[in-house]
Amino acid sequence: MIKEIQFENKTLYFIVGIGVLALFIIGLGPGLFSSEFASSTSWQYYVFKDLCHQETARSYALNGVQMAVCTRCIGIYGSLLAGWILLPFLSYFISSQINLYKWLFSASIVLNLVDVLGNFLELWSNTNNSRLFLGIALGTSTILFLKNDFFKQLNARIRYGK
């Protein structure tokens, strides 16, 4: 039994891949390039200044330097990048269940919102690791949600001979 994968929207796939790679590298912050002192005017912080709260206590450090985005955001960008690279392979092994992926995507958004609100209302305290995990959940579910528009699994068929 041979599975056939049809690769669609190729240009968009490569544009998004390059963009996500750039976002992830920039999101890792100035510590990726140097462990020297990094000021708040480092360009990596500037890129995300209107997109992420960049709170020190809610961000990981790389080489002792705070990343340019918070733990949740680095989880989203990291999982988007990993998932985007693995998308062709995922498509081969995972079947296309649009409704399941839509549900997972919605659930991960709701989970993140509930986590943010619960923490904001002091119902519980989330941690850097829990926020990273929820960010990864959102990024991964996004990849699964979009999978079928780039790598479509065609009906399996039996191939005889060469």
Added chain:
Amino acid sequence: MENEQGQISYWQSVIVGALFTALVIFVIALISGYMTINAEPTGSIISAGQLIGVLSCLIGAFGGIISTRHYAKTYNITFTIGKGAMIGLYTGLIAALISAILSQLWTFVDPGYVQGIIDSTVANMEAMTNIPEAQKTQIIEDTTTKLKDQFASLSGILIGSAISMATFGFLNLLTGMIGAKIFASED
């Protein structure tokens, strides 16, 4: 639901999404700016005054979803994620541009705004205790020059606007794809 691939213009939807996103970005940046100005110096790399809370995270990336939803619901059509990506991209680019223009206009409303941000950032750096005095002086001088370049020089403003347009354009391209998948997919 009608399948449409090019007859109906999406620019009205792009403008709706871009205006909403631009206002959100502008207001968040303004609140964040005034929190920076009014915050007590802490000595951390990113000062506490720059924050407006975790609720603001990634909110500027929702323009693509708003535009694609508006386009799909207004005209009751389906379209591809490629078109959704395009709508999201334009939404992000225009939102960043409008936000940059609003920020410049604000300097006429409050002429002391930019200088206030520079002063409070410098005050925050002066509160740092973990670096030698000579190095701290050098860092403060470098930071002051960089901030003046970023906020007060034409080239800095143009480069900053270009960076914002690239970032918001790409993130809204992503959410445009998601929006097309949610609101306009034939699946």
